Amino acid sequence: MALTAFAANSLLCRMALGESAMDAASFSTVRLASGAATLLLIFRLSPRQRTATAAGDWLSATMLFSYMVTFSFAYISLSAGTGALILFGMVQATMLLWALRTGERPHLMEWGGLTLALGGLVYLVFPGLAAPSPGGASLMAVAGISWGVYSLRGRGSHRALADTTFNFMRALPLALVVSLVALRHSHLSLRGILLASLSGALASGLGYTCWYAALRHLTATRAAVVQLTVPVLAALGGIVFLAEEVSLRLALSMALILGGVALATAAHRQPVPVKV
Numbered sequence: 001m002a003l004t005a006f007a008a009n010s011l012l013c014r015m016a017l018g019e020s021a022m023d024a025a026s027f028s029t030v031r032l033a034s035g036a037a038t039l040l041l042i043f044r045l046s047p048r049q050r051t052a053t054a055a056g057d058w059l060s061a062t063m064l065f066s067y068m069v070t071f072s073f074a075y076i077s078l079s080a081g082t083g084a085l086i087l088f089g090m091v092q093a094t095m096l097l098w099a100l101r102t103g104e105r106p107h108l109m110e111w112g113g114l115t116l117a118l119g120g121l122v123y124l125v126f127p128g129l130a131a132p133s134p135g136g137a138s139l140m141a142v143a144g145i146s147w148g149v150y151s152l153r154g155r156g157s158h159r160a161l162a163d164t165t166f167n168f169m170r171a172l173p174l175a176l177v178v179s180l181v182a183l184r185h186s187h188l189s190l191r192g193i194l195l196a197s198l199s200g201a202l203a204s205g206l207g208y209t210c211w212y213a214a215l216r217h218l219t220a221t222r223a224a225v226v227q228l229t230v231p232v233l234a235a236l237g238g239i240v241f242l243a244e245e246v247s248l249r250l251a252l253s254m255a256l257i258l259g260g261v262a263l264a265t266a267a268h269r270q271p272v273p274v275k276v
Contacts, residue, residue, distance in 0.1 A: 002214055005207020007233030012199040017075055022192025024072035025182040029175040030193055034200030036168035043165045055162035060153045061170030066146035069178055070139040077136035081128025084231050086137055090144025092224050098152055099220035106221040113264025117228040120256025124231055160212035225264040232257050
């Protein structure tokens with residue numbers, strides 16, 4: 001569910017920013033605001049959550065904010081293929097380096113699966129690769145690192161809904177500051193607001209809650225590897241919802257990525273507790 005939500009986010013962001021339906025700062029703010037509102041409503045209506053006061057933390061919220069804002073601004077100057085490669089490359093590097101630093105030792109099959117899946121990702125996005133602008137590449141690299149850190153911190157979450165809700169609420173004021181700074185460049189449309197709201201309430205708010213719930217049962221290595229399925233799901237979504245072309249390249253890259261993820265997750269190893 002979480003990975004499907006991530007792919008939906010990719011499509012919604014592409015539709016809003018790629019079609020100039022909304023500027024990047026406003027998109028990030030509406031996305032966070034709609035996500036925070038939806039999660040807070042669910043949180044307050046949930047009997048199991050009513051006794052909770054606050055959860056999450058400022059570091060996780062800052063990483064969430066950093067990911068959303070830099071991701072949106074990066075795609076102004078990056079192609080979809082180049083952006084995806086930089087983003088997922090930095091996510092993998094961040095999470096795998098932390099796993100190794102904390103004593104997690106991936107199985108040989110996990111390394112093989114990761115290599116195969118990364119190869120499939122490169123093959124998938126290769127036609128869209130272009131020399132990136134330094135600014136856009138730097139922003140996307142920050143987005144990847146931020147998401148990697150946010151995911152690693154989620155491995156210690158025991159209250160996925162509460163933690164995600166309060167992380168969104170803490171991140172919202174930071175996004176509002178960015179929108180105020182970029183106010184003269186703001187551009188809003190009804191379509192853009194709708195896309196950003198769907199991205200925030202469903203694909204981000206509920207999707208990230210599912211992700212935090214799943215992370216407790218994944219090693220850092222597997223959490224990194226399974227995210228490589230997102231470009232495949234996004235490509236399939238593009239075919240279904242955006243009438244994009246089905247190609248042999250997509251079929252082959254899908255086989256490589258999914259095969260690599262299956263190989264990595266088939267390695268039977270006990271998760272190593274990671275303190276973040």
